[in-house]
Amino acid sequence: MLIGRKAQFGALTAALERAAAGHAGVVLVGGDAGVGKSHLVAELTATARTRGFAVLTGQCAALGESMPYLPLADALWTALRDPRSAEDERAALENALAGRPVLRRLLPDGDGAPDEASDLGRQQLLGATLALLGELGGQRPVLLVLEDLHWADRSTRNLLVFLSRVLQRERVCLVGTYRTDDLHRRHPLRPVVAELLRLPNVSAVELKPFRPGETAEYLMSLAGTGAKPPADLVERVHRRSEGNPFYAGELFAAVDDEELPSALADLLLARVERLSEDAQHVVRVAAVAGRRVDDELLRRVSGLPEDAAGEALREVVSHQILVPSGMAGYAFRHALLREAVYADLLPGERTRQHRAFAAQFLQAAAPIEAPLPDGNRPPRAAAELAYHSMAAHDLPTAFAASVRAGRDAERMGAPDEAHEHYDRALSLWDTVPGAEESAGMKRVDLEWAAVRSSARAGELRRAVQRLRRLLTLIDPDDKALGAEVRERLAYYLHELDRLDESRAMAQEALDLTPVEPPTPARARILATYVRTLLATPERYDEVPAMAAETLHVARATNVPSAEAAALISLGQHTEATAGPGPEVTRAYSEAVRLARTSTNMQVTLRALYTEARLPYEIGELERARALADEAVRFTLDNGLDWATYGINLRFLQFLIAYTEGDWERAARIADGFGIRVARDVEAVVSSYALFLDVARGSVCATHRLQWIEPLWDGDAWLTYVARGLAAEQRMWEGDTAGALAHIATVLAASGPTDTGLIRIAAVGLWAHADRAVLARRAGDAAAEAAARAAADELVAKARFAATHTPDGRHDAWMGAEGRAWLARAEAEWRRAHGTDEPEHWRAVRDAFDYGFVYEVARSRWRLAESLAENGDRDAAAAEWRAAVTDAERLGARPLLRVLHDLGSRARLAEPDRSRATADTARDQGPLSGLTSREREVLKLVAKGMGNKEIAATLFISPKTASVHVSNILAKLNVTSRTQAAALAHRENL
Structure with a gap:
């Protein structure tokens, strides 16, 4: 029963209806602890099930940031085992997961022997989640609920942001709940919520405390007698609870006590203190575990005999302290209850219980020193072991578990959490005896792991800082390691556009690497070095020789990713200096083949993009389309469509459709680009759609530019695309000054x-x-x-x-x-x-006639104008008609508008006799005696044009223009051009 939440529930069910109709949406439900968020969402999930939705519900846990993607894993695991899910629903989820091992690894029974963690692991997981929701939504609409987001780990926050931005036409409704009273100024969820609420498909539902009448209705529902509670009791409970439903319920349950506790924590603990000693002990143990705990784990850690533990659990459940959760576990009825119990534990008692949980997770994660893969432990055992060991002040165990948890997080595509675990382990290194043996690696290897996770999380500056620190730790005589560190440093500096530093660091790495014998390390260093040379004009001529050396070393040492990277760099150099001959095409194709045999997804995507881009550049659009479509399929299959090159490939796919004149397909691709943006990368993606928006004269162009404008000078490529197309929009509007202001900014950048x-x-x-x-x-x-x-x-x-x-x-x-x-x-x-002359515009038309439909039509506009000025009206009319046909098919309204204007001025269009008849019938005023041509001349007279300007505008001679003006003055019975202009304005000509 919902009390005082009708409007909020209506907003949520409306989101369900939109999702069912194919309009994905996100609703963020906020409110203070105890205000009824979980109850509201429970009603929503029940309603969704009755409407045929597949329901996935997961909760975050108050265990810090160490448990990546916990609510997603919880939602998937619960749905697979939930008896309320239809059999075909569970089967669909199983099938969807079977084809996405990156998601399957999140589950307790997930594959323990995955492939090596990918540099694009997070993008793969995000892409796989989006694809899974889309696949499930194709069979029945989906409700995904993520509860307690105020406890969400960083990976979960990234997932929430990603889904909020990219869910468009999937039949998915995502609902997230969070405590507003927990969102202090520095809380990591706070900027996320602010950012998401700017998106068009994200809405907010805020739960307020009950009003007095709602509190009375709520207490009556709790009493279950149908009779209204006494007014003084209602007033006292409402005042003490301040309208908080959970607090009000606890006060009402304690109404028979002689003296009500003064604080909520005391009130909650009073409920626990009514239990037997064994039951109280079970509750305290459960509080240490977190809001949810497995039945068997709780029994083992409690230390009670089996029968006693069973009786205690029945008592706790009957008093609604814990409630059954999932197939084999319990959850506190409310998080506030768990927090009160945990806070009441004595320090020693809390430490002992954490130690007991650590012992259980140690068994699940053992042997902690075993290298991956081990294939037998739950994927989160090490993270929970690290958490409980730290709380129990068992630093050696916490250290070893943190190392293992970092590996697990990498495996699950959660580089942020991996870095946190590695960072904690590094902070403990000097305090733990036998750290190297415990970690199963040297300190420098652990530093490498932290660097790797930072880079995979997109924190390149943090990775650079760690690498610089690592340079101070390594042995100066270890040239191989020094070279490897410098190579990575050069690579990340290049990604940060710190090109001079990047080239210098790559040179240092190369100097430290012996030429003979060839080594894989030197192959990788050379590949990075050649890439830095491409960005250095004064060293550009060195690229071919260095690329050739890279190919030799990469082939000799069997490093296909370095060989592929070198082929790409060599091809780009040849393309820029000599043009794209057959050897460039072969180089790119071979780079794709080699990259696919490696595990380096970054190089693979770069190769796929380069191979598809080349035929587009040389005008072979059909081949470009086939390659781009194949490459985009690869990114989708691997969950990488939102990686950098994944985005570039979708943009290329859009450009090809736009160029070929398949604007409906281009529009479908652009649907995923979004309009409301908050970050540079989102603005860049959104700006791509401006090609189509501006050409069609769509109002979306203005809306898109309004969102992009605050960001468009922060990124050179964004400046080029967005402001370049903003200039074109201004030109269609006749604003040459505004257009030139944009042009100047782009040229300066x-x-x-x-x-x-x-x-x-x-x-x-x-x-x-x-x-x-x-x-x-x-x-x-x-x-x-x-x-x-x-x-x-x-x-x-x-x-x-x-x-x-x-x-x-x-x-x-x-x-x-x-x-x-x-x-x-x-x-x-x-x-x-x-x-x-017409020959100049024919050259433009012919140059674009490799398949660029819109630009051919736009070139015909100027060609027709030039032909008309030179008196060749038949040729002008032919070009004009061809341009109008294409502009109408494309829906290029600005171009169509100027074409119609030209057709009217130059009399290139067939006369519309029905329209002329209608104009004559409608106009019986003082202008009725003018011919259509004389009306055109009068319009220009009213604009203040002289005979010479009129002649140029209408493609006639000045003498003919003078004759028309004389005839107009005579027919209007006026003596001056000024009088004629005034009459034209009065008649709204």
């Missing part, structure tokens, strides 16, 4: 040899050409000269980028799109100078 700036320059030249044309028509020589000078400066930038490589050579290679944009930049420059 681009390198002079970056071929990407050619496209930006072309948009800027569009703006300068428009200004020059208007100035020329108005006879404003100064404004025209300024626009021409600005165009000269901008076209020079485009030409330089088109002919210069990073190493200063004058033989740059551009892809098919780059050549087309350069042709457009040149044509716009000529338009600014008034020297453009």
Whole structure:
């Protein structure tokens, strides 16, 4: 029975309905401890089951940050064993998990012998979770509940953020609960909640304390007699409980006591003190375990005889201190009750109980020194052993368990928790006797493990700090280790764009590595070194020789990932300096083959992306589409679609669809990019959709840019994409000043040899050409000269980028799109100078005609305009009709608008006689005597244009324009252009 929660429950059930209809959503339920969050969610899960939902419910635990993905594992394990789940529901979950071993490892019976932890393990787990929910949602809608998020580990918080951002059309409703009174200013969940509530599919439900009438109704439901409790009792309970339902219930249960305790903790403990000694002992033991505890574990740790333990448990359950939870365990009826009992334990008593739990988990995790894999222990035994051992002040056991727990966390794709465990172990190293033997590794190896987990968690700066510290710890004479540390340091510095430091560190690593005999370490160091050279213009010419050496060493030592990386770097160098010949295509294909044979997912994704990108660059769109689709399938199969190269591949897939004119497919891909963003990486992903939004004139473009704007100057690529397309949007709106402001910012953030700036320059030249044309028509020589000078400066930038490589050579290679944009930049420059001819715009059209449907149509717009200006109306009409056909099919509204304007001014469209008849019938006023052409001339007169400007706008001679104006004045019976303009305005022409 829900009291005082009708609105909140309605919001939750509405979220269920939206999920069932294919609109995924997230609801965060907040409220103070005891306010009724769990009861509300229990009602929701019951309702969801009656509506045919698959229900997954998991809880976080107050065990610190050491238990990665605990609520997800709890939800999956419980659903597999829950008798309330339909048989086909459990079978579907089993099948879904069977194909996703990264999730199966989270379960108590998960595979204990997994593959080596991947650098992309977390992305794989996140991707696998999303895919699992999508697969389950394809059969029946899913309700996923994550309770007590105020205790969530960092990996669970990452999972919550990830799902909140990427769930779109899956039939999934995610509900999370948390205590608002626990979210102090530095609580790690607090910024997460604030961030998520900015997302469009995330809503909040806040539970407030009961009002007096609700408290009375609640107490009446507890009494079960149907009679209202005395008003003075209700008033006293409501005042003492401050409307908190849990506290009110406890006060009401204690109403027969002669004196009510003054504090909630005392009130809760009074309930426990009514129990027998054995039952009280069981409750205290359970409090040390956490909010939930396994039946067998609780019996063993209690130390009671079997019969006595059974009687004690029955008594505790009958008094509703513990309640059955899952198939074989118990949970405290409320977390407040557990906290009160735990806080009341004497220090020695608490330590002894933690030691007893540690002993049980030690058995589950034994032998603690055994190297992975051991295949027999529950996946969380080591983490719980570390927790209880630390609480019991058993540092040697805590140390060894922390090392093992770190390995387990890595295995489960939880690098944040792995780092925490390794960090704790390192902090204990000097205090533990025989640390090296206990850990089963040297200290430097443990430091390496901490570095590895930091990097996998995306904490590259923390990894760099650890590596620098590691350099001070290692033996200077150990050149092999010193080189390995420096190689990783160079790699991470490169990822952080600290390129000079990266190259210097890679050089140091290389200097420490002997040339003979070849070693795997030298192969990896060379691969990283070559990558740093690619980012160093003055050392660019060294790339081929160093890449060749890398290939030789990698092949000699059988390091396929280094060989693949070298092939990619060599191919990129050749592509940039000589163009993409067949040898580049072969290099990328071989890199993919080699990378797939390695365990290095980073190199594999880089190879897949590079292989698919090349045919796109050279205009082979069909092949590019096939390769990109295959690569995206690989990322999805491995749960890596949200890794960096996974995102890049989806963007490439989007660009190919956009270029080919398959805008419906492009829109489906863009649906996953999101609009409301809070971080740079999200803004970059969102900005990709602007290509389509701006071209279609969608209101989404404005909304998207509003969210991106606070972030768009913090990342160079984001600046290029977002502000470049914002400039294009401003041009469609006629705002040349706004467009040029964006262009200036993008150019300032681009390198002079970056071929990407050619496209930006072309948009800027569009703006300068428009200004020059208007100035020329108005006879404003100064404004025209300024626009021409600005165009000269901008076209020079485009030409330089088109002919210069990073190493200063004058033989740059551009892809098919780059050549087309350069042709457009040149044509716009000529338009600014008034020297453009149809042949220039034909060159632009032909350059884009490798399959770029939209840009061909946009080029035909200018070509038709140029043909009309040169008097070739038949050819202009043919180009115009082709452009209109494509623009209409694509839904390119801004382009269609200017095409219709051109068709009207240049009389390229077939006359619409029905519309002309309607206009005549409607207009019986003073303008009724004007022809359609005279109306067009009058509109321009009303804008203040002279005969020369009118002639240029309507593609007629100035003499013809003068004749039209004279005829208009006569027909309107006015003596001046000013009077004619006033009449046009009065008639709303």
